[in-house]
Amino acid sequence: KQEVTQxxxxxxxxxxxNLVLNCSFTDSAIxxxxxxxxxxxxxxTSLLLIQSSQREQTSGRLNASLDKSxxxxxxxxxxxxxxxxATYLCAGRYxxxxxxxxxxxxxxxxx
Amino acid sequence: DAGVTQxxxxxxxxxxxxxxxxxxxxxxxxxxxxxxxVLGQGPQFIFQYYEKEERGRGNFPDRFSARQFPNYSSExxxxxxxxxxxxxxxxxxxxxxxxxxxxxxxxxxRLTVT
Numbered sequence: 099k100q101e102v103t104q105x106x107x108x109x110x111x112x113x114x115x116n117l118v119l120n121c122s123f124t125d126s127a128i129x130x131x132x133x134x135x136x137x138x139x140x141x142x143t144s145l146l147l148i149q150s151s152q153r154e155q156t157s158g159r160l161n162a163s164l165d166k167s168x169x170x171x172x173x174x175x176x177x178x179x180x181x182x183x184a185t186y187l188c189a190g191r192y193x194x195x196x197x198x199x200x201x202x203x204x205x206x207x208x209x
Numbered sequence: 210d211a212g213v214t215q216x217x218x219x220x221x222x223x224x225x226x227x228x229x230x231x232x233x234x235x236x237x238x239x240x241x242x243x244x245x246x247v248l249g250q251g252p253q254f255i256f257q258y259y260e261k262e263e264r265g266r267g268n269f270p271d272r273f274s275a276r277q278f279p280n281y282s283s284e285x286x287x288x289x290x291x292x293x294x295x296x297x298x299x300x301x302x303x304x305x306x307x308x309x310x311x312x313x314x315x316x317x318x319r320l321t322v323t
Contacts, residue, residue: 102251132312141213141299142252142314187251196265197242197312199251 102190104200112208115178119203121171121188129191131171133162136185136202145173145186178207211236213302213315221321222290230285230318234302240264241283242312243275244299252299258283259305287320295322 101124111117121131130149134142146155146162148171154163161174171188185202192198214233222228234241240259244252254267258277277283281302287294297319301312 104251134314139297139319141316142301144311144313147311189251196254196257196267197244199244199253201249201251 102188102198102200104186104188104203106203107201108204108206110206110208111178113178113180115207116174116176117178117205119173119175119186119188119205121173121200123169123171123190123198125190125192126166126169127192128166129193131162131164131188131190132197133160133171133173134187134189136187138185142187175205178205180207180209183207213300213313215298215300215315215318217318218316219319219321221323223323224290224292226290227286227288228290228320230287230298230300230320231282232285232300232302232315233282234300235313238302238304238313239281240303240305240310241277241281242301242303243283243285244301245269246297246299246317248296255285290322292322295320 103122132147133145136142148155148164159176164171183206185204187202189197189199216231242257243255246252255269256275257265261277272288275285297317299317300315303310303312
């Protein structure tokens with residue numbers, strides 16, 4: 099059974115700090131991994147998509163990596179800002195049509 | 210271009226009732242998926258539809274059903290509502306169902322069952 103785990107469940111950091119969010123998956127036969135941001139009561143905003151053949155993707159202050167052999171992905175946020183406060187979710191695609199989400203890491207960036 | 214849209218935004222139903230949720234994908238997107246997100250948890254996959262056919266189903270009871278229309282919009286139906294069906298229901302669309310295509314999510318429908 100495919101499982102996706104995110105640790106920690108919550109994280110609080112001062113503004114300006116660089117931080118890393120972790121995502122672990124149990125099955126290395128992953129097709130791709132996608133990171134999302136979710137604001138309270140809202141839908142999901144896609145941040146980065148990493149294909150199984152890729153090692154990392156970058157967008158602005160965000161960098162996501164994928165290591166299939168260890169079953170891990172990380173989302174690196176540089177120079178964090180209060181506007182980055184949200185819940186961050188990772189999701190792995192394992193076959194044609196199923197997507198497995200972690201429970202998310204709730205990030206609070208303090209001014 | 211408009212993103213994925215969902216209606217209604219909020220809904221309150223009583224146990225035993227039936228509900229229909231609606232989703233319109235991004236223009237040109239042919240694949241639609243539905244997810245249930247219970248408070249404090251990540252979304253769980255319910256269905257995927259492509260070209261009006263069901264292409265995948267998660268571990269949900271038969272009370273949950275869906276369909277996709279020729280214009281690629283979709284409806285999710287839930288019968289005999291239970292308190293545990295209270296959740297945020299998310300719709301996502303993709304250009305095509307293949308693995309390389311990114312999913313884009315709508316704002317969700319918040320269903321409360323009393």
